[in-house]
Amino acid sequence: MYKFFKKKLPIICFIFIPIFFLWHPNWLGFLGFQPYWPLFWLLPWSMINGSFHGLILGLFLGLILDSVTTDNFTQIPGLILCGVLFGRIKLHSNFFVGHFRYGLICCFGSFLCGSLYFLQILFKNFSESTYLLFIPSIQNILAEVFLTGFFAPFICSKLVMIFKFSRRKIKL
Amino acid sequence: MFDIRRISTSRWWHKKKSWAIFGIFLFLVLVRISKGSIYKDFYFFISKPFWPGQFQKEIILESIAQESLTKLNLLTKDNIRLREILSLQESSKNYNISAAVISRKTGGWWRQLILNKGSKDGVEIGSTVIGPGGLLGRVKNTSLFTSTVTLITSPESKLGVWVDRIQISGLLVGLGDENPNLILYSKNADIKVGDLVSSSPASTLLPPNIPIGIVQSVDKPFQARKTAKISLLAKPQVIDWVQILKVNI
Numbered sequence: 028m029y030k031f032f033k034k035k036l037p038i039i040c041f042i043f044i045p046i047f048f049l050w051h052p053n054w055l056g057f058l059g060f061q062p063y064w065p066l067f068w069l070l071p072w073s074m075i076n077g078s079f080h081g082l083i084l085g086l087f088l089g090l091i092l093d094s095v096t097t098d099n100f101t102q103i104p105g106l107i108l109c110g111v112l113f114g115r116i117k118l119h120s121n122f123f124v125g126h127f128r129y130g131l132i133c134c135f136g137s138f139l140c141g142s143l144y145f146l147q148i149l150f151k152n153f154s155e156s157t158y159l160l161f162i163p164s165i166q167n168i169l170a171e172v173f174l175t176g177f178f179a180p181f182i183c184s185k186l187v188m189i190f191k192f193s194r195r196k197i198k199l
Numbered sequence: 200m201f202d203i204r205r206i207s208t209s210r211w212w213h214k215k216k217s218w219a220i221f222g223i224f225l226f227l228v229l230v231r232i233s234k235g236s237i238y239k240d241f242y243f244f245i246s247k248p249f250w251p252g253q254f255q256k257e258i259i260l261e262s263i264a265q266e267s268l269t270k271l272n273l274l275t276k277d278n279i280r281l282r283e284i285l286s287l288q289e290s291s292k293n294y295n296i297s298a299a300v301i302s303r304k305t306g307g308w309w310r311q312l313i314l315n316k317g318s319k320d321g322v323e324i325g326s327t328v329i330g331p332g333g334l335l336g337r338v339k340n341t342s343l344f345t346s347t348v349t350l351i352t353s354p355e356s357k358l359g360v361w362v363d364r365i366q367i368s369g370l371l372v373g374l375g376d377e378n379p380n381l382i383l384y385s386k387n388a389d390i391k392v393g394d395l396v397s398s399s400p401a402s403t404l405l406p407p408n409i410p411i412g413i414v415q416s417v418d419k420p421f422q423a424r425k426t427a428k429i430s431l432l433a434k435p436q437v438i439d440w441v442q443i444l445k446v447n448i
Contacts, residue, residue, distance in 0.1 A: 045235075049242055049302040049313065059306030059377075059436055083220065090227040094235030096309045097339035097349045144308055148354045148375070157372055157382070160426065161354065164375040167307050 036193040037072060040186065041084070044068050045091050055178070060170035062178045063137045065092060065106060070113050070133060070179070071186040075194070078114030085110025100147040105140030112136070118187065126180040133179035134172050141168035236342035239313060243344040246301050250315065258437060262331035265432065266410055269333075273363060273397055273408040296320060296443040301345070305436040308375050310353035312336070312435060316443065317344045325404070327444040332433030333410035334398060335441060346443070350435050351411070352379055360411060361399040365389050368399050371411065371429065378415060383425045390417055390427055406444060 032039070047064045055061070065088045073081030089103030096102075116132060119125040145161075145168060152158040211217045230237060298320075302313035316322050318341045326338040328348045336350040349355050356373035360381065367390075369383040381396060394414040400407040412429040 045238055046242060046245070051302065051304045056306060061306055087223065087227050090231045091235070091238065094231045095238055097311050097347050098309060098353065098355050160372060160380050161374055164354070167375055171307055
């Protein structure tokens with residue numbers, strides 16, 4: 028049982044992403060904004076397992092998160108891109124540099140996902156010429172980028188440890 | 200020559216792992232098609248111990264008083280107007296379903312509520328959801344135990360509304376922030392800060408005269424239309440209990 032749970036730790040963490048996404052804990056946010064939760068899981072997963080696994084799990088994450096939101100816009104392209112890009116980045120041995128990098132990479136990923144989502148909204152409203160009204164909602168992207176970058180060093184470093192631990196063989 | 204057997208068994212379709220991944224992919228596509236019903240019902244059960252109990256009494260009472268007053272004013276005016284016209288049918292009987300908010304996303308792009316009443320309790324897609332203060336949104340989809348509400352602040356939301364003082368209809372567009380925009384397709388509309396915006400009596404999506412918000416600021420006219428920022432009366436970020444109106448329009 029222990030062996031099973033140890034091996035499946037990344038998948039167990041994966042199941043909790045939509046829960047966090049729906050839970051939307053206010054005490055972990057700022058002025059009602061929340062970090063972009065899926066990136067905290069996707070970054071360590073892709074860094075350890077590579078671009079291809081990042082792409083697949085980015086797609087899976089996107090499918091699940093799209094299904095729990097009511098909007099007709101999709102998060103899949105952003106998460107797939109992030110999965111591929113994160114897979115090309117290697118872990119850093121230095122403690123401080125490594126943590127700082129998690130923050131920066133997640134900031135970039137969040138910006139990418141937010142921008143792609145925003146572009147979909149603009150594109151949908153382009154024909155109705157109401158798209159200019161949506162420009163101020165860029166604040167959503169900026170707030171998300173800040174919060175994701177702020178929490179990433181704490182959460183990603185722990186998840187990297189958990190994922191590495193789950194890959195280790197048990198000595199009997 | 201002898202390698203043929205080895206090569207043929209190493210094709211991807213001979214690997215169990217590939218089929219497992221394909222299976223997961225199919226399952227997730229099914230989840231996506233069902234709009235996450237399984238996931239939401241799962242969330243319903245695990246979030247049950249954390250559902251809101253007592254709500255902040257002051258906020259509720261104040262909002263209810265404000266809502267009742269504005270609603271009464273609107274209904275009286277509407278009644279007089281309709282009596283003059285003498286051509287409107289009696290408003291249909293509607294009943295309300297009380298529901299607790301079990302998930303709330305009120306910041307960022309996704310602005311939605313998940314309620315603890317679903318198709319089992321008679322909630323239907325398109326039902327209007329109100330809270331203390333006024334309109335919150337409409338039910339976008341339902342699962343067996345939950346229903347998901349698109350808030351009027353969501354970029355998905357577009358509703359026909361009514362500005363009572365100047366007797367003009369407009370379009371309320373959610374922008375993904377706290378204050379939706381009201382678009383009036385008339386350059387000369389005399390809209391002012393403080394005007395009350397309610398659901399349109401001519402709307403086919405919402406019951407008439409539900410208070411929505413108050414005009415917070417008016418922008419300069421642009422391309423034969425006027426836009427205004429609306430401050431909502433109902434605060435989705437603090438509301439724990441809502442009413443689902445089941446109306447036969």
